[in-house]
Amino acid sequence: MQESDTMNPESHDDWLDVVAARRLAQRERELLRDSMAGRPAEQRRLERELALNDLLDAHRPAPPVSSNFAALVMAEVSRSAPKRSPMSSVLEWLRSSGLPRMAAFAALALALGAGWWRMDSRRQDRMMRGAVEVARVSSGVDGGALADFELVRHLDQQSKPDDDALIVALAQ
Amino acid sequence: MNLPAEADPDAALMLRVQRGDAEAFGDLVARWQKPVVNFVHRLLSDPDEAEDLAQAVFVQVWKAAPRYRQTARFSTFLFTVARNLCLNEIRRRSRHPAEPLDPRLPGDDESPERPLPDAGQIPADVAAQRAELIVKVDEALADLPEKQRLALALCREGELSYEEIAVVLETTVPATKSLIHRARETLKTRLKPYLSTGTWDQP
Numbered sequence: 001m002q003e004s005d006t007m008n009p010e011s012h013d014d015w016l017d018v019v020a021a022r023r024l025a026q027r028e029r030e031l032l033r034d035s036m037a038g039r040p041a042e043q044r045r046l047e048r049e050l051a052l053n054d055l056l057d058a059h060r061p062a063p064p065v066s067s068n069f070a071a072l073v074m075a076e077v078s079r080s081a082p083k084r085s086p087m088s089s090v091l092e093w094l095r096s097s098g099l100p101r102m103a104a105f106a107a108l109a110l111a112l113g114a115g116w117w118r119m120d121s122r123r124q125d126r127m128m129r130g131a132v133e134v135a136r137v138s139s140g141v142d143g144g145a146l147a148d149f150e151l152v153r154h155l156d157q158q159s160k161p162d163d164d165a166l167i168v169a170l171a172q
Numbered sequence: 173m174n175l176p177a178e179a180d181p182d183a184a185l186m187l188r189v190q191r192g193d194a195e196a197f198g199d200l201v202a203r204w205q206k207p208v209v210n211f212v213h214r215l216l217s218d219p220d221e222a223e224d225l226a227q228a229v230f231v232q233v234w235k236a237a238p239r240y241r242q243t244a245r246f247s248t249f250l251f252t253v254a255r256n257l258c259l260n261e262i263r264r265r266s267r268h269p270a271e272p273l274d275p276r277l278p279g280d281d282e283s284p285e286r287p288l289p290d291a292g293q294i295p296a297d298v299a300a301q302r303a304e305l306i307v308k309v310d311e312a313l314a315d316l317p318e319k320q321r322l323a324l325a326l327c328r329e330g331e332l333s334y335e336e337i338a339v340v341l342e343t344t345v346p347a348t349k350s351l352i353h354r355a356r357e358t359l360k361t362r363l364k365p366y367l368s369t370g371t372w373d374q375p
Binding site: 016017022023048051052064073074077 | 194197206230235309324327333352356360363
């Protein structure tokens with residue numbers, strides 16, 4: 001973060017965020033103090049915040065880091081790395097190459113195709129059986145029966161007065 | 173959305189680590205070991221464990237490299253790993269308070285107490301005051317709620333921006349600012365006697 005980005009003495013509304021966020025250079029501190037000239041209450045607050053920063057940053061030195069820190073990390077990394085068998089290398093190559101995704105897509109397409117083929121076979125089978133049934137029925141009906149059938153189908157459904165008189169006479 | 177590698181050289185190194193480049197990983201460790209050790213130390217208050225845990229952080233970063241996505245700065249990723257390991261350790265300690273990671277026998281001289289700052293060059297009474305102040309600051313920090321302590325450590329030790337801290341803590345920027353400001357208010361109240369002059373060595 002550049003000083004000029006945040007240390008504008010004209011804008012002091014966000015100074016608390018700036019002071020809390022990071023270590024300030026001496027010049028930045030002076031700029032902040034200058035920006036609060038004539039506002040003693042705010043100046044006191046700023047001094048308390050800066051004092052807290054000093055306390056947090058300097059209350060004790062940072063812990064020493066071993067000179068072999070990086071070497072220990074690298075040793076741990078190589079120790080914890082799983083021994084790779086040729087099979088696992090092949091599997092890793094397959095995984096990274098995207099082949100499993102393609103294989104899964106192909107398997108899905110195959111399954112969908114097989115399902116569609118099976119449904120289509122069943123549909124054709126049903127049609128075939130229907131055609132056979134129609135052929136069988138039509139081959140067993142003679143022309144006379146069909147003529148009677150048509151005669152009966154065309155009989156008038158309403159009874160006539162003569163029919164009613166005939167029925168009454170027969171009943172007596 | 174991926175950030176351009178030029179915007180974060182560490183992210184560019186991490187992309188090389190992703191391809192198994194141990195040299196790039198070594199560069200990252202060298203660059204970030206001190207901030208990570210400081211961060212862990214600030215949270216655990218134990219220099220020996222801080223280094224052990226910091227090493228575990230980098231081992232975890234190596235293991236997690238294949239899953240690394242350049243959607244944020246590398247430091248955000250790094251301190252997220254550090255945060256998780258520290259929280260695990262803090263919770264482990266709370267479950268087993270008398271069981272340090274590397275148990276040592278009483279009187280074991282292998283790991284002597286760290287010397288106070290400049291202990292050999294300052295008068296005894298000043299050294300005693302500093303020692304007291306260190307204890308007071310440590311206690312005040314240790315008593316902060318976990319999330320406030322994390323936010324403060326990421327800010328002071330990790331030197332992360334509010335935006336980056338928000339990502340690590342999985343919260344918003346205003347919530348992050350609020351955590352840090354509340355932590356500072358608590359610390360100012362508890363450490364008021366030591367803040368009067370604005371210098372840390374004159375309580």
